[in-house]
Amino acid sequence: MTDTPNLDELRQQIDDIDVQIHQLINQRATCAEQVADTKLKAFVAENGDSDVSKVTFYRPEREAQVLRKVIDRNSGPLEGKTVARIFREIMSACLALEKPTEVAYFGPEGTFTHAATIKHFGQAVVSLPQASIATVFSKVESGQCHYGVVPVENSTEGMVSHTLDNFMDSPLKICGEVEMRIQLHLLVNDLANPGTIKSICAHQQALAQARNWLDSNWPNVERIAVASNAEAARMAQKDSSIAAVAGDIAAEQYDLLKLAESIEDYANNTTRFLIIGQQHVEPSGNDKTSLIVEANNKPGALFNLLEPFHAAGVSLTRIDTRPSRTDTWAYVFFIEFEGHQQDAVIEKILVKVGENSRMSKVLGSYPKAVL
Template identity: 80%
Template structure:
């Protein structure tokens, strides 16, 4: 009886805490609504009047700062990033009260890019799948969507060239980044078996990321690269002769069983995605900057581009090359480094780069991934 009484008291305590949490959530939501009203008044856009396009409801640097504070002040027993993910959803729901955001992502539904979109913006965002990376760019450029999410690199397979190429001519800015641990599974419908499966389908990157496992476990079975892992899952849903390499979200979306789990060749397999938008982002205190630069066609040109970073003690996080669209056998460099373009030392570096390059395009400064 005493044990039951203790449990009842603990449950009552949890109920009391839940009520307090609920009240505080509603107070936060009411405050978010007042924030929206203040922003609308500032730009003269009350009652649907004025220029709504000038009102910035979503502030990437502010959200990054809030999430970092959540992690820093957390004392357990919940892990800091676990609590931060809860706050991510709270902020997503409150932002939807201000203005529901529409975010384009490289689809269809069930892709890792959709999972990255949800991880970064939360469940309350309106996520819209697009048939190509180029379409994601065009949807954001035209104002049809507020932001876009595109893959930029995988830890085992390197850079996504289509994304880099689209930055060449686009006016869009990088507003953020999100990293996603990639777990790949071999999926098939409930009627499939080792006897029925004749083909394994996936995006070419997923096939490459699971190449060794597939060689060892399904040798001799044809592999076909398709537009996305979700497209492969959709094919497997209706055909017992097809298995798909895809993730959890695709398995749930298309009701597939997991023939084998976590078949990626490297346990730390991670893909990084970029958030693209029309506005520049203010410093958050822990930022990255990305740029495209084409060096002068002279001996030692690349060295002159990199020397300012070394002398200023700025850490490069990525450097890659793409063919130039203007000259044969000429290349542009995609460079990422720590710091914000408005930082004094970074501004000096950018000024020096302009003197030693034919083309210099700052793609954006943005908060480092928090979750």
């Protein structure tokens, strides 16, 4: 005799657990609906306005805190981030009950920015592709979309200058960040084979990120830079003489086969994306702050800007430069650092930065990427 349950008993246990999980998810969804109703009533009482479009339902700092708790309390056998991704989808579906979230992203469908949008907001979000980074900003500024997702830097190719330039004049704030491990594949349609490929298409950054692999494996095949990896995938879908360099989401979107997998030159190739919106984000307990600063045009200007961070022991996570739009041979600095602008030590630093610069603009404080 043994106390080990047989297969039928184990399956029955799973079915019973599934019922409990289902009931608890619906309880959470009901609670989310009550949260939405409470927020709306409080807004009406305070403002005398019942326009639901003006009520803030999405709270980046709250979601970051929930996901961190999921990871911290996880005891396995599933990995903490695996469980957190499940909770991300539950929260996404519950938020959609409160109010569907419309998010503009630098498109088209099938790009890594599209994948970053889903990773951050979940499958229940209404994701709307845009033709340019500037259009993403304008859609959010006008209120046509609640948030936007734009690329800001790649670990091998550096900063995305168009994103930084749009922050110069925009009133929008950074509400969050997403980090995407970039895996590139050589994709073809089901009629293609190595002998039919006459050209390889991708966004110029993807071609650069797979340059060494392409040089070694396809040295004599023409490479064509196109508007996006998704556009390359669309071209490959229609033409068996074209191979696309793109990621998993493009392969799924355009029903393509992987002629070769993980062709990126660097295994840690990662792109970081920013979430932009109109709201100020409260502290989550583990935050970053970004700002743009135009230094005074005099010796030691950069030292004077950075010295307050060193004196306070605050870690800088990024510093980059862009040409000033006002003066020839003058520059603005894009600076990121750990901490929230409401922290007392950060408040003092920002005052000193303002005193030592011609212009300083806080772009936002937001939770560090959790997933």
